[in-house]
Amino acid sequence: MPLSRRDRFALKSQMVEVVTEDREWTFQRTNLLLAEYGLQTIDPYDNNGEFTFADSIKDIGDADLVEMYSLVTGVEPENVQSQIDMGDSSLWKPGYVRVFLSHSALHKQFIGQVADELAVSGIHAFVAHDTMEYEQPWQDQIEHGLRTMQAFVAIVHPEFLPSAWCQQEVGWALGRGVPRYVVRYPTDPVGFIGRTQWPQGGGMNHRQVAAEILQWVSRIPEFSDQIVVGLLAALRSAGNYMDAGATASRVATIDTLTPGQWDELDEIFHANDQVGGGSLAHKALRPLYVRHSRQWPPAKPVPF
Known part of the structure; x- marks a missing residue:
């Protein structure tokens, strides 16, 4: 399936960013890449920047664009389409x-x-x-x-x-x-x-x-922060003891909280009375704190 203009723009933009900012991409190496694809090379003595890498790749075909993108970024060719799709998919909830x-x-x-x-x-x-x-x-x-x-x-x-x-x-x-x-x-x-x-x-x-x-x-590093951020936000906004208890139960299953996240959890305990004063949230969070040798109930944060 042909790449859309949006896809081509996204791939080209990322390549331009890598080639212009990564010191490993010298003029010699960049021109070697362009020549391999039959594209016009860049004059290293062009101090005015009249012809750039972006100018050279503007008319590159889809197949060559995907292959070149793979060479420049290190993304495997078969995963380039997946990376494109990841940026725009109505099947998935944003941020999840x-x-x-x-x-x-x-x-x-x-x-x-x-x-x-x-x-x-x-x-x-x-x-x-x-x-x-x-x-x-x-x-x-x-x-x-x-x-x-x-x-x-x-x-x-x-x-x-x-x-x-x-x-x-x-x-x-x-x-x-x-x-x-x-x-x-x-x-x-x-x-x-x-x-x-x-x-x-x-x-x-x-x-x-x-x-x-x-x-x-x-437990997967690339997802753990995303999960914890969402759960702590949900716990902070819980409007009743049932929701607070349900969210606290999910927080209690996570054993990868960072020091900053522990501090935020302490603060939420005192900021939301559905958490700090809710029996279900207490029942869920107490074993988590005990398991990690944290003070229970958590001490009230000292204001700056």
Whole structure:
């Protein structure tokens, strides 16, 4: 599929930024790259900047643009389209961690409940037939979800194994190299993804499965801050003791809080009376504080 003008502009802009700001891209190296693609080279003695790298690549074809972008940025060619898609996808909620939830269609109601639980923790779980938009080819949307996911989770019920669709989704995750996780419910996965000892989910309800996935996502450095920021914001704005308790329970599953995040949690405890004065929030947070040898109840922050 041809690149849109928006896509071409985005790729070119990023290449210009790298080539002009990275000291490794000398005139000699830049001209070697341009010459390789049959493009006009830059005069190193042109002090007025009358002809630049951006001028040279303005008419480059799509295939060469993707390949050159890969050489300049280090992004693998097969992942360039995924990177483009990540910037603009109506299938995903903005700002949420994008997790593709692979499952057997027979259990889509249960998986939908898991996704709903994850949503309040800043994780958008793609669930086929729930996430997809109307009047759009369903297979195209599944492929788009697989191209743009940031992480992959398989919930392996017995019906998962004979499903060609589920196995293809696993193949996408392995091929793209995104973080991946499996919950056995209770079946063991097969193939390459089966070589890891995955947790057993048999007997878990949807809230427990969601908590298991949340704990895993929160341990991935590129996602942990995003998750914690969302949870702390939700806890700060909780308007009743039920919401405060539910959010506090999710915060309590995260064992990667930074010193600054601990300080913020202390401050929220005293700033929101639904947290500091709510029995459900207390019940959830106290074991977290004790487990990390933190003072309970937290000391009131000293104002500057």
